Amino acid sequence: MIKIFIDKDPVEVEEGTTVLKAAERAGIHIPHLCYHPAFPPEGSCRMCLVEIEGFPKLELACSTVVKKDMKISTKSERVVEARKAVLEFLLAEHPLDCPICDKAGDCKLQDYYDEYGLFESQFKEVKEKREKKLKIGKTLILDQERCILCTRCVRFLREVTETQELGVFHRGVHSSVNIYDGATVVNNYAGNLAEICPVGAITDEDFRFKTRSWFLEKRESICPLCSRGCNILIEYHPGFARFEVPKKVYRIKARENPEVNGFWICDRGRYGYSYLEEGRADQIILNKIDGENVLTWENISEYLGEKIKRLYSAKKATGIALILHTWLSNEELFLVHKIFKEDLKVEKIFFADPPQIEADGYLLTSDPSPNIRGALEIGFDIKTVDLDALADGTDFLLAFGPFLSGLFSLGDLKEALDKIKGKVLFSYYSNELNSLFDIVIPVALIAEKAGSLTNVDGIVQSFQPALEPPGESLPEWKVLADLGKKLGIDSKFFEKFTSPDAILGEMGKKITFFQEKE
16 A cells, blocks of 8 residues: 545555546545546546646546655646636537436536536537437437547447447547447447446437436346346436326446446346336235135235145145245245245245346346346255146145246146146236236335345345335235244244344355355
């Protein structure tokens, strides 16, 4: 470690650290437009200029490496004037269309002008006219007049995807970012271009003109659409208090995690967020319930417990079957394993996950479920559903998840399920599958509850609720913990499980794999 001084305050940093990173660690923001931590320094925007004692000129903070006892000023008069000059140069050709720009509210150019600009324009010449609505990819629109030539997009396609669909063409005032002749941005990570663009040059048709960023709430979560478990931000409109506007998710963005997804997410995770809202089940459905007419979350555990205890007492636990899926959290799978495999000795446990997809060799894996590794570490043998084996001798079926309908035809499912006397489904969605079960219980998605997931690399990641579950939906872990108490086989074990954290703590005591991840 070496000592340097930033704005007269001593800061200790590692050798080889750049001035920009050293300032960030000290809590000092140095403005920048072209710099991105995923790429080597470019130094083209000139916004990160700082004054260093002993240096004749202002230096780039993004590429200058600190030295012992270096004295750096990030707010001197020379620095502020230089930043104003850079902003004036950038805005000389920039169109004044902030009111209709999708980046408004997230735009670094707006932020820096508010901080360093607020000056009268001296530019009297006619601005350069360029392409305003150039479609460069499936969902991407390029506005060349807004582009500040930071080249983040060009470097992303060169260094991350290695597909190089964009380049900088021409020279001087005529320079512009564009696609090569006959090419478009076609790769599985194209949506990241709109996210890393610091201004409104590249916008995303999925979000374009739909809402304003300052209306959106941002919450952290984990993407469940493959076993990578990328870290994401869910941005949603919470609605207005004075008049009715429904809550709606508008976009998914990447959240940095160097161990899992770095700075990026794939387009499947970015644009596949319809699962959060479309066709959701929001109330308990009673198709058949043995003469009962009231069933709520308060008594559902008691109802299921009575059904299961009756079979267990009659030594018919072999007549119980389960269908699980790996969208369940570690904690929920642990409770299922304890109740049904350890306590009840149930043997017929099947898994119904979405069918496999094509991996891309980078982030996207072939498993479209987020917790297969967790299920294996907990001790499950992941057997896919066999309808004949499922129906044979089964008196009571407890099914989790709606993914059965993607594996079998409705007719085949009905034929098998009609042979089972009692059947209950915990489901996220309202669809034709629900009509085949006696009771359908709505449950919360990963984005709507707390827990943890184990990704393909064995990294256990905890998550908290980002959204409110719809209607009567609640997390599965709550009914499972209550069911464990109601069964009475090992009631004391389940009494302490008042939160997913408590369950994960117990997992660390019983399963070696989870000890380091507590």
